[in-house]
Amino acid sequence: MDAVRLIVTGRRALAGSKGVPEMMTEVWQAQALAQAIGSRLAVFGPPELRGEALGLTELAGRGCGVLDTPDLAVGALRAAQLTELGDARQALMQLGGLLGDVGIALVGMASGADDEATYWQCMEAIDAADESRDRVLEMLRRLADRDEVVPEAG
Template sequence: MDAVRLILLSRRALAGSVEGRQIMAEAWQSCALAQAIGSRLAVSGPPELRGEALGLTELAGSGCGILGAPPLGVGDLRAARLTELGDAHESLHRLGGLLGEVGIALVGLASAADEEATYWQCMEAIDAADEARDRVLEMLRRLAVRDQVLTERDAAAG
């Protein structure tokens, strides 16, 4: 399945989560998906993105570690269904939106947390999601610069 479809599935699942465990599980799924997309970009994406993509992979992996893997059945890991990235710009734009929504959901969960451990777990996961989103935004910026250079080169050649 392509990255955009998986991101949309994750956004819907996160939006439909109401219980704390569900929110944490969907936040974990989203971090795992960001990690998979970062890995794919680092290996086969545009050269301009490879360093930032590695950083995204590390930060999203950190988010997964903070949140702890939810109990999943065979085939429930959305990130494992990633078969293609599609358009890097669109995938990154949508991934940035998903990571922002993860942060918002975790803020809500942290503010309602009865246990201090849950509060701090959410706060650390918010930081990881925010830093991962920053990497995504940097990759989008680099794509915009690359596209501008290519447009200027084509205009000069034409």
């Protein structure tokens, strides 16, 4: 499945999740998808994005690592369903939106956390999602710089 379809599916699932365990699962899924997209961009993406894509892979991996790994049914891991990136710019724009949604969900969960462990888990995941989103925005900036046409003097 292409990246944009998976991201849209993830955004819908996050928006429709009920309760902390389901939301945490969707946050983890989003970070795993960001990690997979970063890996794919690092290998197959435009050369000017490869360094930032590696950074995204690491940061999103950290985002998964600070959260408890969800117990997913076979075939339910969206990141494993990624078969193609499609248009890198569109995928990154959508991924930036998903990571923004993740941050908002995590803030809500942190503010309503019943225990300190959940609170700190959310805070660390907020940092990872925010830094991942920063990488995505930097890649979008690099794509815009690459595509910027400088008029010839004459």
